[in-house]
Amino acid sequence: MKHPTYGLMAEFDSPHDLVEAAHKAYAAGYRKLDAYSPFPIHGLSEAIGFGEKEDKVPLAVLLGGIAGLSAGLGLQYWASAIYYPLNVGGRPFASWPSFVPVTFELTILLAAFGAVLGMIIMNGFPQPYHPVFNVDRFALASTSQFFLCIESEDPLFEPDRTGEFLKSLQPREVNEVAH
Amino acid sequence: MELTQPHSHNPASEIARQKRAEVVGGGHSFGSMTDKIAAIVLTSKTPIGWFAGFGLAFTLMALGLGSIGALLFLGTGVWGVNVPVGWGFAIINFVWWIGIGHAGTLISAILLLLRQQWRMSISRFAEAMTLFAVACALLFPILHTGRPWLAAYWLLPYPNTMALMPQFRSPLLWDVFAVSTYGTVSLLFWYVGLIPDFGNLRDKAKGFARYIYGFLSLGWRGSAIHWHRYETASLLLAGLATPLVLSVHTVVSFDFSVSVIPGWHATIFPPYFVAGAIYSGFAMVLTIAIPLRKFYGLEDFITMRHLQNMAKVMLATGLIVAYGYAMEAFYGWYSANQYERYMIWNRMTGPYWWAYAALIFCNGLMPQTLWFKKLRSNVSFLFFMSIIVNIGMWLERFVIVVTSLHRDFLPSSWGMYVPTVFDWALFVGTIGLFSTLLFLFIRFLPMIAIFEMRTILPATKEPSPEGTAVQS
Structure with missing residues (x-):
């Protein structure tokens, strides 16, 4: 009723x-x-x-962070070691220390989107x-x-x-x- | 903010109230404070000074647009950059603007985590300043490519026609990710902070503005459950922005320190750059806050305590920067490397000695005046100091970029760097762009976070029957 x-x-x-x-x-x-x-x-x-x-906003942030971390590391590994391996002075293709900054930034970026979109969507906005x-x-x-x-x-x-x-x-x- | 114990009148809260009195003056209630801040946007007649300031800023921006037009039409040859100084104004101004932005994030994120209530009244426009500074900064590397319409191939991970991706091991690419993430997260943080205030303006505005603010507020209605998620999101954003802001200038400093140029290749660069960024950022916040509070009568919200605290942050970070200069000179000598030694000697006594001397004067000597409380509480002096620091930090980047490059390993390839009129026009143009955006922000958005200010009003702690007095 x-x-x-x-x-x-x-x-x-x-x-x-x-x-x-x-x-x-x-x-x-x-x-x-x-x-x-x-x-x-x-x-x-x-x-x-x-x-x-x-x-559940913290969960959205965690998922965003994990997505950013995987995307950042995955993109650089794939581009440098699989898609177009380029031998520069015999250095390893998967030179992970130099992948850290981009991975870090993408982790932060997607985690921040998780926080904002998570808050907006769970609150039912825009309404x-x-x-x-x-x-x-x-x-x-x-x-x-x-x-x-x-x-x-x-x-x-x-x-x-x-x-x-x-x-x-x-x-x-x-x-x-x-x- | 904690309200677990309603009607508490213990001595601790009494002391806390006295402390708050310095952060918000004038005995404001929820309604009177809202009216005062919202009226600047909604009801007050736009002051004639605003039009004058906006007109000047817009003119300067047009000058910058003219310079960009010449650059795109004629090529990067209109700039003063050449071998051996290939970086010139583009990188100097980029680093200067990015550094200025850092104070906004520091105020809104790090001071939020540290529960510094005084940050509340300055956080909104400091964040706006961050966004506008990042916008100005981004212009320079993009224009430095000479053909910005092709920049996506060079900057973003998008393969070119020969299937080649950008170099992921280069600090220049890290910079692309760091700065674009920084700009995006700053925008998100700023917008999230504005949502409840948009809801407030929607309820107070009339006519068409009501729809605009209503649209931007997403339908905010102040529900307790919404506030809960909102607070969680803000806190987590602050937690994310804190390492981000430290990483951004660290990555910017990698542009220099990962290279093998004497004067750039130094491990002190990341912390020294971050401290310098905060130093220049707080100077810019003062440069903006002092006229704002005067013209709009916001002395109750941006009190002497705010100005003095910012002066103290400037003093502390200024000392770190001065330590950085001393260490650079020490490394030059201690490296026992003839190129390093010559670089620092040339920096101090070579053709650009005047820039180094002015830098030491602005960033080494002048900040020492802030040790004195009398000078820290003098508003005009603080404004003067903030300008000095802005100039000093610009000179720092000039000295680092130009004196390290203009006389490198082979004397046969030495040269001088002289910026052209187009360099200056573009630099002045970005100051115009920055000010234009700032004037628009002041006119159309609440420059102080109204809802946050309510949490520190004495009325929040005490039951006060003011419902009848507060009518919109």
Whole structure:
């Protein structure tokens, strides 16, 4: 069953209130929820159940790094020893010490792409439209205000009870989020 | 930034707050700080001085374009390079610009890893400076090929018509990879840093600008889960950029030190080049930051503490550079090699003695003034010093390139190097390009990382009911 609303959103004035509210909401059993803040707040994502283990960006960086390392070493080995071996004063074709700089740079390059693309893709960007933007005061989420949204997909979600619960957290106001 | 203990009022946080006060002044709230920085881009009337500065920069850039036109039409003969000095201005300016870029990465990556909060207000434009400096630097080797439209065959691993690949054992090829990786990673780092601020500008902007910033923000909405991945990505990027920035000038120094030319073939080159790069980069950050904070009234964000810290970094790296000069002279004598000895003697007393003397004055003597706190806290003096250091570091590259090449092993092949008007026009043109890009950046992008600055505001640590006061 699809709810008529995306969820309910409470607005707070300070990062402390938001972290406390997030902890209480998670403790109350809500799992489909998200917090919004104008700057990173340490401990906030953990409060809503997103910890180090759920974060796969480091894996993307590792894979990028391995890809760069193999590509760099592979390209130079292939070009110097297989594709066009050139005898320069009897030096070895696979002269790996002189392959180090290019290998190193490509490792860094692809690892950096892993970090950036990993972050962008896992965050679901680019995503120009999202229901939370339908709340007028949400325009302040990028400047000075702090929001907690409990989504209607949560099994415990029930418009009246969830609304009461959010009001009990002493927010500035509670708004319904349209789809 | 840590918020594990809400409502903590212990003495440690009290001390931390006092320390922060020096990094951000003026008792700003989230809203007032955002307004102050974002207004430069969004609402304020563009000051007349901006148009004057942009016009001047654009004119200089046009001069450089004219020089490039002459180069492409007539050939590299319009430059002063010839046997025995085949590298001249192209490599001098390339190394100078690349070095300037290093401060941006140092500020945004290494100081981030070291958790230096003072870096936050200067990191954004220092990173922009890095990008623009790398763009200027890249022009020189590409133009030095004489036929830049064919440069891909010579620079990239792409076989030519005889199936030959570039030489992977050459430092010049390593340079291609190092500098292009550096430029790309700097761009990624800079863009990632801008995403949340684009989201902020999207919410504040009106009209067409709203769509542009909205497009660039990728739909950023400040979700806690997004912030988590964002912070991880930033931290890992910083961890990757740190060895990268050290490797870039190391590889640039290999262009010289892997050769067997007296004056170039020295093991001290990599560390000495990296220190010199940071030294010149911080000088350029000061050259830009001092007028910026004055004209845009950003004294609350770029405080005296920032300027003094940068002066200290300049002093420390300046001493390493001066040590490098002393070691070069020592090696020349200690090598007991007649060519090495002659090179250093010729460098000090030969026809280019004036360049060496000016170099020692700019990079050896003048930085010593920064030992004095009184001079470190004098803004005009710091600006003057930053110009001196920029000149000094340019002279360093001139001395290394020209005096090592112009009198090599055989006296019959000695010669002099004189840059032509086209050399100078191109150099001045890159300064124009750099300034043009910088003026555009200041006008269209937030020059201070707004979201990062919020994390060091006192309001982040204390619950303050300011919601009513902050309306966009």
